[in-house]
Amino acid sequence: MELLEKRIQEDGVVKEGNVLKVDSFLNHQIDIGLMNEIGKEFKRIFADTEVTKILTIEASGIAIAAIVAQYFDVPVVFAKKSQSINLDGSVYSTRIESFTHKRVYDVIVSRKYLSSEDKVLVVDDFLANGCAVDGLIDLINESGATLQGVGIIIEKGFQDGGKRLRERGIRVESLAIVDEMDHKTGRIVFRH
Amino acid sequence: MELLEKRIQEDGVVKEGNVLKVDSFLNHQIDIGLMNEIGKEFKRIFADTEVTKILTIEASGIAIAAIVAQYFDVPVVFAKKSQSINLDGSVYSTRIESFTHKRVYDVIVSRKYLSSEDKVLVVDDFLANGCAVDGLIDLINESGATLQGVGIIIEKGFQDGGKRLRERGIRVESLAIVDEMDHKTGRIVFRH
Numbered sequence: 001m002e003l004l005e006k007r008i009q010e011d012g013v014v015k016e017g018n019v020l021k022v023d024s025f026l027n028h029q030i031d032i033g034l035m036n037e038i039g040k041e042f043k044r045i046f047a048d049t050e051v052t053k054i055l056t057i058e059a060s061g062i063a064i065a066a067i068v069a070q071y072f073d074v075p076v077v078f079a080k081k082s083q084s085i086n087l088d089g090s091v092y093s094t095r096i097e098s099f100t101h102k103r104v105y106d107v108i109v110s111r112k113y114l115s116s117e118d119k120v121l122v123v124d125d126f127l128a129n130g131c132a133v134d135g136l137i138d139l140i141n142e143s144g145a146t147l148q149g150v151g152i153i154i155e156k157g158f159q160d161g162g163k164r165l166r167e168r169g170i171r172v173e174s175l176a177i178v179d180e181m182d183h184k185t186g187r188i189v190f191r192h
Numbered sequence: 193m194e195l196l197e198k199r200i201q202e203d204g205v206v207k208e209g210n211v212l213k214v215d216s217f218l219n220h221q222i223d224i225g226l227m228n229e230i231g232k233e234f235k236r237i238f239a240d241t242e243v244t245k246i247l248t249i250e251a252s253g254i255a256i257a258a259i260v261a262q263y264f265d266v267p268v269v270f271a272k273k274s275q276s277i278n279l280d281g282s283v284y285s286t287r288i289e290s291f292t293h294k295r296v297y298d299v300i301v302s303r304k305y306l307s308s309e310d311k312v313l314v315v316d317d318f319l320a321n322g323c324a325v326d327g328l329i330d331l332i333n334e335s336g337a338t339l340q341g342v343g344i345i346i347e348k349g350f351q352d353g354g355k356r357l358r359e360r361g362i363r364v365e366s367l368a369i370v371d372e373m374d375h376k377t378g379r380i381v382f383r384h
Contacts, residue, residue, distance in 0.1 A: 029305040030268040032261040058251035063258040063268065069224040076222040076255065113221040 001041050001175040005190050007034060008154065008176060014183045018156065026153065027060040027125055035067040038175060042123065042151045043071035045173050049148045051121045053077055053114065055140065057096075057107060057132055061124045064153060068123050077113045079139060081105040092142040096135035099128070109139050116144030127152040127174060130161025137170070149173060157191050193233050193367040197382050199226060200346065200368055206375045210348065218345065219252040219317055227259040230367060234315065234343045235263035237365050241340045243313045245269055245306065247332065249288075249299060249324055253316045256345060260315050269305045271331060273297040284334040288327035291320070301331050308336030319344040319366060322353025329362070341365060349383050 013021040025031040051072050056065035057079040065076045082093075082105070091108040098105060114120070122136050133150055140147050147170065155162045155174035158181075165172045177191040205213040217223040243264050248257035249271040257268045274285075274297070283300040290297060306312070314328050325342055332339050339362065347354045347366035350373075357364045369383040 023302060024304065025267075028269065028272065028302055030258060030261070030270070032258060032268060033265075035258065036262070059254060059270070059272075062251060062254040063270075066222060066224060066227065066255040066258045067262075069222070070228070070259075073225075075217075076224060077220065078222070078251070078255075080220065080251075110215060110220055112216065 001038070003034070003037055004153070004176045007031075008178075009188060012188060014181045014186050014188060016183045018158070018181070019183075020154065020156070020178065020181060020188075022154065027063075030063050032067070035064060038064065038153060039067040039071045041175060042068050042121075042173070046072075046121060046149055046151065049121070050119045051148055052117070052119045053121070053145070055079065055109075055114070055120050055122050055136055056124055057081070057136060060126075064125055065123050068121075068151070072121070075113075077109060079107045079109050079136060082108050092139045094135045094138040094142075097131050099131070107135050107139070109143070111143070114139065114143035114145050118143070118145035119148050120145050121148050121151060123151040125153045127155040127161045127165075127172070128159040130159075130164055133161065133165060151175075154178065193230070195226070195229055196345070196368045199223075200370075201380060204380060206373045206378055206380060208375045210350070210373070211375075212346065212348070212370065212373060212380075214317075214346065219255075222255050224259070227256060230256065230345060231259040231263045233367060234260050234313075234365070238264075238313060238341055238343065241313070242311045243340055244309070244311045245313070245337070247271065247301075247306070247312050247314050247328055248316055249273070249328060252318075256317055257315050260313075260343070264313070267305075269301060271299045271301050271328060274300050284331045286327045286330040286334075289323050291323070299327050299331070301335070303335070306331065306335035306337050310335070310337035311340050312337050313340050313343060315343040317345045319347040319353045319357075319364070320351040322351075322356055325353065325357060343367075346370065 149171040152174040155177045157177040157179040180189040341363040344366040347369045349369040349371040372381040
């Protein structure tokens with residue numbers, strides 16, 4: 001998506017340790033005009049796909065999920081990071097390892113909001129090693145719902161999350177795939 | 193807002209300890225059609241108010257902030273709950289006590305995304321004791337920005353957050369104010 005790649009080139013900041021900061025327009029301050037273009041693009045890409053729920057994970061996935069959901073006219077469900085796992089059987093749960101925050105989260109979705117009838121589009125802002133998406137897929141599988149695809153704003157193509165998911169036969173659509181980046185020069189190379 | 197009150201009556205669940213669960217449409221699963229009506233209503237209420245930024249706090253404020261921002265055509269900034277306070281001077285920071293989660297969070301906003309030029313509308317899903325809004329106002333004050341008002345979806349009128357903020361001269365607009373609720377009968381009484 002050209003508009004997005006241009007914005008990443010202009011306002012993204014490459015930091016040591018393969019960190020791409022897009023805080024100024026994507027996940028601390030949010031450019032809602034850009035988000036709407038992203039929402040339209042996901043709708044265009046998944047136009048032929050039946051979707052009954054948009055699933056994401058708190059916190060930074062919520063904004064894009066809310067905007068995307070408008071174009072599909074379906075509810076958003078966001079998985080919650082839980083301090084203490086709820087043991088009363090009312091939730092689907094899994095564990096997700098966060099490399100950014102160097103910790104493991106229990107992640108839950110209420111059984112009320114995902115069922116075997118649902119056809120789910122997963123959306124998130126970043127895909128790197130794929131742990132967050134793996135966790136969301138665990139929750140979908142536990143619910144018996146159907147995973148229709150995964151929509152990602154920025155994929156780090158030099159990490160293996162996207163490759164692993166696609167090898168499992170999952171449809172992953174990333175609006176920008178970064179194949180190389182260099183914190184010394186600020187250079188960012190996209191896959192085309 | 194009649195549509196919202198009707199939805200709360202139908203789908204809200206009153207739990208012991210003055211808990212109002214609106215998980216099915218507001219803060220776990222999100223009804224995006226309703227969110228858009230809420231966004232339009234905030235724009236109608238604050239039509240004459242100059243707004244350059246929508247400010248909220250992760251996680252459940254993000255969806256409403258993203259939808260509301262479309263109607264004001266301005267960026268969203270969401271304050272982040274931080275595990276470890278950043279001491280390099282690049283952020284505004286405050287502490288917020290969460291009664292729901294019984295803990296204290298450090299909350300930050302990057303100095304890059306709030307400045308003395310900004311005219312800020314704070315939005316959040318709930319207002320109860322007002323600690324989250326107090327914290328967001330601390331961050332606004334630290335930045336020198338102007339607080340233009342506070343837009344809340346559901347205010348618990350029997351807790352003192354709204355009263356305290358209004359007594360400080362802050363414009364607080366809540367789309368539904370619950371004055372009484374009873375977990376035994378499920379009865380919810382709105383202020384009109």
